[in-house]
Amino acid sequence: MGTRSAGPDLAAVASLSAGARQWIGLHCGYLDEPSGRAELPVTPRVKALLQLALLRRCWAAAAPADPDLAPVAGTVEQVWRDPDHPRLLTVEPRYARQFQLMYGALAPAGPDADGPHRAVLAEAASGDLLTPRRKSPYLHLETRYYAELAGVPHRLLDYPELYRISRLAGHADGRPTAELDVCNVTHTVFHLADFGFRDPGLGGADLAHARDRVERLTEESVRRGEWDLTGKLLLAQHCLGLDPLSTPSGAAGLRLLAEAQAPDGALPGRSATDRAATGATPVEYFRKSYQSTLVVALTTVILLQGNTIDDPSDMMMAAAPGGVR
Template identity: 85%
Template sequence: MTPRVKALLQLALLRRAWAKAEPEDPDLAGVAATVDRVWRSPDHPRLLTAEPRYARQFQLMYGALAPAGLAAGGPHRAALAEATAGDFLTPRRKSPFLHLETRYYAELAGVPHRLADYPELYRISRLAAHTDERPIAELDVCNVTHTVFHLADFGFRAPGLDGADLAHARDRVHRLTEECVRRGEWDLTAKLVLAQYCLGLDPLSTPSGAAGLRLLAEVQTPDGALPGRSATDRAAADANPVAFFRASYQSTLVVALATVVLLHRAPAEPALGGAR
């Protein structure tokens, strides 16, 4: 159940970015219809709690990513109320990354919280703590990129970093991009290309970003899919449609998300302020 829930949440995230970037794009309709159907289904909320460790975080994301037409009703409202009960929207026993992710989706859902503000959450992140003396391989790419995504609302606002902090984040993302391109990590490369954009860089112009985009273009199939997460973790040549989907959906969604954001290229909105 957990991979299914994650895939649908990622699809809803793509729908949100696509609607912000190109709301009149006719190709958005199919994605929007799928998300709308799932979010209206009374059966979907039970999938969110199939794995207790992730239940409240999934419920929060489900509520935050609900299509605008469901804002006043729908099954997501009950799930959101359950997720935000008690002390979940406080810093209590949260890792720095979970604290930041919770803050982002609580704000997106429009619910009150007692979480730290974005500058403080960056200062305690693994990305900020990484020093020049430590190997770049110590950094987890997903942790780094999602830290940047949440700070920058996936490219729709400035990340709120400047001076040494911005230079530090750009350097780590650039070096990680080089490493992932070298290893043929398609999914991670797509995330890092988008992270470069979120940090105010143009991935078409940076050496690592351009190399990453070339890598992704070379392996993309004619229908737009990425045939797996990496050169060593790709769908078998004789994979049936279900097996191919399981191998490819993650990378394909990330590339689609990066594409709609990079092609949008609207001026970033100001970074959001302190805790509420």
């Protein structure tokens, strides 16, 4: 996005970001604690840890010196060193190969570069996962992205062709946007653009088409009070070269998220109609809040990359984190 002046919108995004990042840092360790292993179902916990590893990767690329990154990186590194964790990736057979590929691709670099993920990657590549066989366009694109990230050989289609066969590309003008699945659209954009760290490679007409659909979906998600989906769509706007602080739908989305954020920094649910109940137990509150709060942390740390403001303390304005656990 480049360097912007320290306007109130940027300060508000910094505050939103600081709250979400601090909440995730305070509570992500629960995913690998005995209480978390006992209280959370295995497959949702595995998914949550993969999401955390993706956040760690993007956060380290966007703001490597951020001290709030340390607890997130520490949890990921601890899990990826655990020789028993790979077994959990295969508990749900229909997700096993994809989880294994993601686990291998998101392994943190460093002293444990030859840890358990190497054998897991080899197992994932032993079947037909890394070929085009029997894959939806979305799964094909996701597989290509993580195979490339992992540095493993594959026979998958290239990105331009995968975009051409995507649901986003195939959505005709004049058709209602309700036909589009927001997660499918946003993750298509994320994988093409490496979550904003490369150009998505779309030509003029394709880029205009994708921007139009994402902006219209953002407007609808804001109108419905969808916190999780709005966060993803704001990042998709950024990946397509838009500035969510400046587009009308992006500015409305950021206001929605700032207003929804709880005093402890969490987004306490996926939407205004799905927020955590007042009497929610700590584990219920965690399960309601984790997804949306992680999405906001991921989106805002990328949006704020490269921005400067006059008073660095403005970038860290956030309410004091509170106790999910």
